[in-house]
Every structure is written in C-alpha cells, then in structure tokens.
Amino acid sequence: EAQVTQNPRYLITVTGKKLTVTCSQNMNHEYMSWYRQDPGLGLRQIYYSMNVEVTDKGDVPEGYKVSRKEKRNFPLILESPSPNQTSLYFCASSSEQGQETQYFGPGTRLLVL
C-alpha cells in the first residue's frame, strides 16, 4: 500500500530536549516536505526536499532542521524545542516535480511544555 508514515504520532516533551520526528514514504517519490498546522494560520511549509541531499527552507524554517540522506526518509529535527513549536506536523511526498498528487502522512501532534 502506497503511504507516508510518521512517528511518533503523539509526543509530549519539555523545552530544550532534542527530538526527531521521522517520515518515510514507499512510493519512490523525489519530493518530500514538512508542514505545521496551527489554529487560525492553516498549514505552513517548514522545509522541503527535491531529492537526496537537496533540502531548502519553506515559509517557517526557524527552529527546525531536516536531512535527506535516503530517498524514502525525511526526518524533522527540533534541536531545542520551545513551546511555540507546539503544533500538528505533517509530512508529505510527491513525484514528477510536484506535478502530481501530494500524499500526506497521518500527522504528529507535538506538545512542548
């Protein structure tokens, strides 16, 4: 089954404790992205990757890091989480230079205390 998976689905952590949210897709897609969703602000792009070892900033990259060492994986790293990073996070992938459907993961709910 074609899918994008994220782990963990739910996470409660404390300010400053480094965390990683993993994202994996099994569709051999070149394009992968991370988004955060906040009430009243909708979904905003954090980072994207157009292929292995190619990443770039989206609209709200501050406080986040990503890596793309393998085509299927695109982890999101919060080196020193802060309460304003409490949000719902989505990973997505697509192929053909983004000219096709974006497939979204199930989301990760993060609470930073």
Next chain:
Amino acid sequence: GIQVEQSPPDLILQEGANSTLRCNFSDSVNNLQWFHQNPWGQLINLFYIPSGTKQNGRLSATTVATERYSLLYISSSQTTDSGVYFCAVLFSGAGSYQLTFGKGTKLSVIP
C-alpha cells in the same frame, strides 16, 4: 509569495443540502489540490485538479486556471462530510517548490 483565499470560512448545512466552496489564488500555479481534513486530523486527498473538471461520487471540482480560481461542489451532503476543506496550490520552478494552503472552509453537516 502566492496568496490563497478560501470562502466561506465556515458553513453549516442540513444533511442532504448542496454546497459550493471557492478557492482564489493570486498567481499562476503548477497544480492545485483539494483536501478534506476529518475530525481526527487526517488530510485526505480529494482532487488533483490544475485545470478542468473532475467528479468523484458526490464531489466534483472545477479549476479555471486562467481566472485563478477553483470550486469544490458537494452534493447531497452527509454528516461524514463534516470537517475542514483545504485548497492548496503548488508553485515549482527555478529551484523552488512551494505548496501554499488556504485557511480552509470548516463544514458542519447537521442531521
């Protein structure tokens, strides 16, 4: 960047009613998608529709790229249609890849 506006922001329907959701965007885009976010937070693809018209059961969508808008039609609405409907447009090229979402239309279908 590209601006995406959706209307109406909120919509309450009686079960069985029809509705039209609108998405306006400010510049030429490579593609456009409609999503439904269910009450559990999952984003479900409805349509990939950079232009033209598509239908899937009770849902259909039309995008007029030259006039920079897209419409999502829901007919004979059911309570399971409740949730938030998002329009998202993609601009890609010259090394960039920006997917911009509208703020959504929150639909509540009441029995």
